[in-house]
Amino acid sequence: MADYGIKVSIPTVDVKIASPENCTIHSGYPNIKIKTEASPAHFATLDYSFTSDPANGTLTLFTKAHGYSYISMAIVYVDDLQFTPNRFTVLPEYFVYDGNGYQKLWYDVDSTNLYIKYSVTNNPSGTHVNVNGFDFKFKYYIFVDKD
């Protein structure tokens, strides 16, 4: 099926001469895609409220099965709560500071799940940021495409 295809250009660009950069769809170049009817969802907003201060170690806040037979790629944003609520920044890592040490929000993906995690490491003085009462929002996207 080498000779069939479709392309749809953006406004003001003649589709007959439109480069892939000026197309919404070009069958020579697949769009990056997110599955819309997945359970659990492949894009969603999550909310995590700390009701206590976690001890040293790594706490998994969320586990979302992606359902693919391969390690799919994902991107996660977190509400920049500590400085300006309702302002999001992209992970892989987000650090929670208190002027002495920090904790880390992060995510990763394996062949089964997307994980959003929180790591606590005491600073040299033996303390860490107390996140009891912190309410973090996340947005994640799990992508289809991979060769």
Place this chain on the structure above:
Amino acid sequence: MPVTDYGIKVSQKGYGVEDEDYHQVFVSSFPTLKIHQMGSTTISNSTLDVTLATHSLAYNPVFWVFADREDPTQSAANWRLASPGASQYIATSTQNLKWLGSSRGAPAGSINLYYYIFRYDLTTSYTATQISTVAGSKAAVDDYGIKVSRAGKDISSTDFRDFVIHSNTRSPIIHKTGTGTFGAGGGNVTIAHNLGYPPMFFFYGQIDSWGDSRYQMIACASDSYATADNTNLVFYAPYQMTYAYIIFADPMLLD
């Protein structure tokens, strides 16, 4: 001859074409991220400069790279977005995407990477001319749709990777892209997007002190930040640099 009045849009299953842009499979009013190349590479010596992919696009493309460990000194683990804040120095030129272990001084070790290079010049100045953020009828149109398979793939495939587009998937819509500069000592900038929600976005930077023209993705780090709220992106970095941003019509707080 330019064609200004024609277009096509296809809604996601369960939504109508009158619904918000981010509930469409695609809208021809807006460009999208189309994959030029994707693949994996193993960097066995992270202190060297290694070409991940030669794209030959003659411009600096939008790219994403994922890594299988926090930094090259760690053992292989799960996958996450690669970040210079984690000593993962990856940058694009107009010809290739490179791991810059020697040029940027990465710690010794190894790492596996997966990359996406998109057909979009990250220095493009573009602002969408229309925004639809108002819910429409959400008419129950469950049985119609569109799918276009990739060359050599069967249209009846159940693997979404085999498709250019598919009504059961969605693709982030590009809303605004552009560039700017910071002088000596760096700076901060506020970029209006006016979407009414915090959108998906990425920043890339070309830092003068690097002495080359490559762009690197900038994520949250101890010395810089990039955030989005309902109205603006805010970016700060303590470097003399050229930055590039890409904003998608894709809301953080709405599903």
